[in-house]
Amino acid sequence: MTTVAVKPATMAQALTRAMRDAMAADPAVHVLGEDVGTLGGVFRVTDGLAKEFGEDRCTDTPLAEAGILGAAVGMAMYGLRPVVEMQFDAFAYPAFEQLVSHVSRMRNRTRGRMPLPITVRIPYGGGIGGVEHHSDSSEAYYMATPGLHVVTPATVADAYGLLRRAIASDDPVVFLEPKRLYWSKNTWNPEEPAEVEPIGRAVVRRTGRSATLITYGPSVPVCLEAAEAARAEGWDLEVVDLRSLVPFDDETVCASVRRTGRAVVVHESTGFGGPGGEIAARITERCFHHLEAPVLRVAGFDLPYPPPMLERHHLPGVDRVLDAVARLQWEAEG
Amino acid sequence: MTVLEQRGAYRPSPPPAWQPRMDPAPLLPDAEPYRVLGTEAAAGADPDLLRRLHAQLVRGRRYNTQATALTKQGRLAVYPSSTGQEACEIAAALALEERDWLFPSYRDTLAVVARGVDPVEALTLLRGDWHTGYDPYAHRVAPLSTPLATQLPHAVGLAHAARLKGDDVVALAMVGDGGTSEGDFHEALNFAAVWQAPVVFLVQNNGFAISVPLAKQTAAPSLAHKAVGYGMPGRLVDGNDAAAVHEVLTDAVRHARAGGGPTLIEAVTYRIDAHTNADDATRYRGDAEVEAWRAHDPVRLLETELTERGLIDAAGLEAVRGDAEAMAADLRARMNQDPGLDPMDLFDHVYAETTAQLREQRDLLRAELAAEQDGPDPQEGDRR
Numbered sequence: 053m054t055t056v057a058v059k060p061a062t063m064a065q066a067l068t069r070a071m072r073d074a075m076a077a078d079p080a081v082h083v084l085g086e087d088v089g090t091l092g093g094v095f096r097v098t099d100g101l102a103k104e105f106g107e108d109r110c111t112d113t114p115l116a117e118a119g120i121l122g123a124a125v126g127m128a129m130y131g132l133r134p135v136v137e138m139q140f141d142a143f144a145y146p147a148f149e150q151l152v153s154h155v156s157r158m159r160n161r162t163r164g165r166m167p168l169p170i171t172v173r174i175p176y177g178g179g180i181g182g183v184e185h186h187s188d189s190s191e192a193y194y195m196a197t198p199g200l201h202v203v204t205p206a207t208v209a210d211a212y213g214l215l216r217r218a219i220a221s222d223d224p225v226v227f228l229e230p231k232r233l234y235w236s237k238n239t240w241n242p243e244e245p246a247e248v249e250p251i252g253r254a255v256v257r258r259t260g261r262s263a264t265l266i267t268y269g270p271s272v273p274v275c276l277e278a279a280e281a282a283r284a285e286g287w288d289l290e291v292v293d294l295r296s297l298v299p300f301d302d303e304t305v306c307a308s309v310r311r312t313g314r315a316v317v318v319h320e321s322t323g324f325g326g327p328g329g330e331i332a333a334r335i336t337e338r339c340f341h342h343l344e345a346p347v348l349r350v351a352g353f354d355l356p357y358p359p360p361m362l363e364r365h366h367l368p369g370v371d372r373v374l375d376a377v378a379r380l381q382w383e384a385e386g
Numbered sequence: 387m388t389v390l391e392q393r394g395a396y397r398p399s400p401p402p403a404w405q406p407r408m409d410p411a412p413l414l415p416d417a418e419p420y421r422v423l424g425t426e427a428a429a430g431a432d433p434d435l436l437r438r439l440h441a442q443l444v445r446g447r448r449y450n451t452q453a454t455a456l457t458k459q460g461r462l463a464v465y466p467s468s469t470g471q472e473a474c475e476i477a478a479a480l481a482l483e484e485r486d487w488l489f490p491s492y493r494d495t496l497a498v499v500a501r502g503v504d505p506v507e508a509l510t511l512l513r514g515d516w517h518t519g520y521d522p523y524a525h526r527v528a529p530l531s532t533p534l535a536t537q538l539p540h541a542v543g544l545a546h547a548a549r550l551k552g553d554d555v556v557a558l559a560m561v562g563d564g565g566t567s568e569g570d571f572h573e574a575l576n577f578a579a580v581w582q583a584p585v586v587f588l589v590q591n592n593g594f595a596i597s598v599p600l601a602k603q604t605a606a607p608s609l610a611h612k613a614v615g616y617g618m619p620g621r622l623v624d625g626n627d628a629a630a631v632h633e634v635l636t637d638a639v640r641h642a643r644a645g646g647g648p649t650l651i652e653a654v655t656y657r658i659d660a661h662t663n664a665d666d667a668t669r670y671r672g673d674a675e676v677e678a679w680r681a682h683d684p685v686r687l688l689e690t691e692l693t694e695r696g697l698i699d700a701a702g703l704e705a706v707r708g709d710a711e712a713m714a715a716d717l718r719a720r721m722n723q724d725p726g727l728d729p730m731d732l733f734d735h736v737y738a739e740t741t742a743q744l745r746e747q748r749d750l751l752r753a754e755l756a757a758e759q760d761g762p763d764p765q766e767g768d769r770r
Contacts, residue, residue, distance in 0.1 A: 082550075108550055114580055119539050119573030126543020129528070130551070134543075146569070153533045154540070161517040161529055164735040199736055222738040252741070299741040 060237035063211045067097050067173075067229065069242050070215035071135060075105050081219055082127060083110040085120055085137030085173075094139060095175060095234055117147035121172065125154055128168040135219055141176040142185035148193070155224045156199030170224045171215070176204075177270045177320050179232035179367055181360040188357050189321030194226045195297050195330070201251055202297040204228040206272035208240040210295060213248025221251060230270035254301035256308060260290035263314035263380050266305055266331060268294040271318045271368060278373040287377055297327060305331070306338045313344040314380040318368055323351035345382030408617065415610035415622040419654045422629035423691045431629045433697045439477055439628040440688045440698070441706045446472040446496040447685050448710035449505065450659070452717050453495070453512075457663040461721045463514040466493040470658035473628035473684035474590045476500045478653075481635035482558055487526045489541040489559040493590075494530065497560060501525045505713065506720045515725040535565040538574030538587065545583040545642075556584045556642045558635070564595025566609050575650065579616040584642035586635065587650045590625060592657035597670040613650035625653030626684040629691075655684075729755060 061069075075081045083101055085093075089112035092099030101110040113120050117138060124134035138144040144151075151172065159167045178187035194202045201223055205211040211229070218225035240246075249255075257272065258279050265275040272293045279289035292308050294301065309315045315335055317328040328349035335347050350368045358366045422428050450469040456462045468475055471493075479488060479500035490498050498508045503520045510519025511530050518529040528544075531537035541559035548555035565571055566589055578585045589609045593600060606612055613620030619641075623634045631653055638649035656679035660667035667676075692698040698706075733740060733748040740748070 114573075114576055116573040116576065118536075118570055119542075119577045122536065122539025122570060122574065123543035123546065123577055126540040126545070126557075127547040128543075129522075129540065130544045130547035132547050132550075149533065149536060149570075150539070153536060157517075158529070159737070160735045162522055162735075163516060163518070163731070165521050165523065166529075167738060201737075299737075300743065302742065 061208055061240050061242045062235050062237050063205070063208050063229075064095060064097050064234040065242065066208045066212040066240060066245075067215055068099055068101070069245060070212045070219070071098065071101060072104065073245070074133075074135075074216060074219040075101065075109060078133065080131060080133045081109075081135060082132050083135045083137070084113050084124065085111075086113060086115050086139055088112060088137050093137060095231065097173075097175075097229070097234075098137065117143060117145075118150050121147040121150040121155065121170075124170050125150065125158070125168060128170050129166060133169045133171075133219060135171045135173060138172060138174045140182075140186045141174055141188040141190050144172070144174050144190065147172075151194075151200070151224075151226075152197050156197045159223065160199060167222045168224050169219075169222050171218045171221075171227050172224065173215075173227045173229060175231040175234075176228045177230050177232060178357060178363050179270060181363075182231075183360060184357070187360075187363065189319070189352065191228055191297055191319075191321055192326050194228075195327060199224065200298060201225040202228065203251055203295060204230060204269035204297070205295065206230065206233065206257075206269055206293050208236065208238045209246055210248055210293075212240070212242075212245045214251070214295065216245075217248065217251050225251070228269060232270050233273070236273070248295075252296045252299040252301060254292050254294045254296070254304040256290060256304065257293045258289070258291040260288040260312065262286075262288045262312060263316065263377060264290045264292055264305075264308045264312045265316050265318055265373065265377075266292045266294065266308075266335075267318040268297065270320055274368065274370060275318050275373060278370045278377070281370055282374060282377055285374070285378075289377065300331075300334070302334060302338060305335065309335050309339045310342040313342055315343075315347045316350055316373065316376045316380065317347065318350045318373055318376075320352045320367055322354045323349050324354045326351050345380045348376045348379060350376045410614045413614040413617070413619045415608060415613070415620040415652070419622045419624040420630050420634055421624045421627050422633060423627045423687045428629065428691055428695075431633075433695075435632065436629060436688065436692060436697060437702075439473075439480065439632060440685075440692055441709065442476045442480070442500060443472045443628060443685045443688060444706045445710045445713055446476050446500075448714045449496060449499065449717070452714040453509065454659065454663060456718070456721055462509060462512050464662050464664060465512055466662045467659035468493050468496055468657075470679060470684065471590055471592055471625065471655045472496060473631050473688070474588070474625045474653045474655055477628040477631035478558060478560070478588050478635045481632055481639050482556065483639075485526070485553070485555050486639070487528065487541070487544055487555065487557045489528045489537045489544075489557060490530050491534070491537065491560055491562060491565065492530050492532050493562065494560050498527050498530065501527050503527055505717050509721070513721070513725070515727055516731075535561050535568035535571040535574070537561075538565075538570055539577060541585050541587075542574050542578045542581065542583050542648075545578075545585045546581050549584060554584075554643050556586065556639050558586045558588060558639070560588050560590065562595065563589060563591040563593070563600055563603055563609060564598065565589075566612065567595075567603055575612070575616045575618070575648070578648040579618045582645070582647040584645070585648040586638040586642055587648065588635065589650070589652045590655055591652050592625075592655050594657060594661070594670065596661045596665065597667075599670075608652055610650060610652035616650075618648045618650055621649060621651045623651060623653050625655030626682050626687060628684060628688050656682075
């Protein structure tokens with residue numbers, strides 16, 4: 053199917069469209085969370101859903117994240133497909149026990165008899181000038197919990213396609229929405245939305261020969277910009293957008309690194325104990341003999357997310373990515 | 387100069403348009419726990435129901451002693467006995483219709499069995515061969531929940547979903563006195579009341595959260611008093627009086643089914659045994675207290691009522707005990723059998739579709755198992 057650009061759409065609009073289409077296609081799909089109904093969500097991602105499908109299908113809940121996700125567990129037990137909004141990354145922490153103690157393991161606990169098809173939408177990451185507790189990148193916590201899928205889109209088309217996949221999944225999916233890309237636009241046709249591949253497939257966003265940038269979510273545009281800038285230095289960078297952190301697409305990542313021989317993992321969350329360590333280890337285990345240099349990480353600093361006036365110093369930007377790329381000249385440095 | 391500084395200019399007034407949502411009085415529990423056995427109310431109780439409750443209580447007591455014995459033989463990893471609480475467990479479960487759901491905590495095995503779950507399957511979690519042995523949909527019983535109070539919002543969500551679908555299903559959610567301190571208890575009650583979900587919350591107040599007595603758990607007048615803060619009725623019942631528990635639960639279930647919303651019930655009872663077989667209860671409570679509660683034993687209360695009113699004779703009692711013994715013998719025999727575990731099961735139920743990473747790990751385990759079966763490699767010594 054070819055996608056024709058009718059008018060530019062934002063990622064937020066694509067996410068709304070995904071929920072709307074899922075709700076229209078399947079009466080079991082219910083949206084719930086704080087402010088999702090009348091207000092349409094603080095980011096307006098659920099805008100219009102309550103009006104179109106009624107308050108029973110798009111429900112303003114009491115302000116209680118454990119209660120929201122806990123109620124979603126019971127709803128899923130009874131055959132519904134709840135889509136839960138957590139409003140902001142750090143607001144999801146009260147629901148963490150429900151997520152790790154019940155949502156992630158109900159299928160396993162019951163030997164497959166009680167799967168929980170729940171989508172937990174969490175706007176995450178920084179770069180929008182949010183005050184404390186509004187900019188965390190918490191993906192490593194979710195990645196460390198078996199039983200959850202963890203996905204994050206970087207493009208408007210992926211936002212639609214991945215959210216449709218997440219809602220259709222018979223497993224719980226933590227759907228991380230890079231909030232600084234909510235208003236990013238591109239030529240995506242909302243009247244004829246494209247499907248994406250099943251959850252678990254990475255995609256090569258830009259092909260190159262001299263090194264691979266492995267990234268996801270909000271850092272994808274940063275890496276694409278860095279790849280363009282690196283051309284001046286003679287670097288031809290490949291950019292892999294993971295899209296799914298769990299399951300992890302070893303195949304696409306390793307195929308790229310074997311071609312280029314060099315890799316940098318780029319993400320906003322902390323480096324220590326962060327996703328980059330896991331990814332670097334996987335590459336080293338699988339591609340050691342193809343590597344010309346150690347796998348490097350460009351991550352946020354190992355500190356609580358900084359206040360908004362300082363966040364630009366924390367967030368990995370194009371320059372920090374280019375510095376890492378320069379360090380990949382391992383042999384030359386001897 | 388501000389308004390407050392202008393002498394006589396400031397007139398305190400009530401906040402605009404404030405009025406209480408409702409009169410809280412009807413929501414408040416009675417001062418004393420509701421009782422039936424040994425009171426005038428017993429005359430109105432259905433004799434068949436009393437006999438049925440009695441037979442189940444005797445079985446439940448025997449189940450508790452048998453399961454505790456199995457821990458001593460190493461057949462169960464742990465068993466949290468509900469001896470002393472059989473009336474809450476069984477009378478509450480029997481107040482449900484078949485289409486209703488039960489959300490038990492880890493001590494509620496008897497309620498699970500009373501719903502029709504196989505006694506051996508109900509013990510799978512505690513035996514350690516799998517987390518949940520039974521199919522939750524077969525008898526509409528959620529998995530036994532080990533984290534405290536976290537199953538309560540599930541009950542709310544399920545009851546809410548059922549009502550949205552037009553089914554008149556009620557969820558019974560069980561929790562202990564300690565569990566009422568958890569955040570999920572609060573969130574579940576609040577959601578249930580706001581949504582008017584058909585849920586009945588049953589707190590079995592057995593006096594202790596492991597070693598911590600109720601006075602150190604809450605400053606509320608009673609746990610049933612907590613209901614008024616959420617806008618639902620609170621009811622207090624003698625948890626050792628099976629007839630009273632059954633009546634109060636049946637009323638609350640009927641109320642929920644009719645669209646009246648949730649009820650919080652506190653059943654006042656006592657845990658005669660220690661928290662589990664791994665606990666030493668003498669460190670935190672005295673014999674006198676335990677003996678006082680033994681005198682208020684739920685099985686004996688019911689048996690006394692039945693015999694004094696001529697509703698059961700010696701042969702009837704004998705038959706009930708014989709039935710309980712047969713259940714225990716069957717439980718013993720089946721618990722002594724090898725559960726027949728397949729380690730490959732470990733990988734099959736993590737995701738709907740096994741991931742590439744888990745497939746690799748499954749292959750690793752399969753190879754390890756094959757090597758175990760082949761026995762030690764005779765060459766291995768040399769290679770080292």
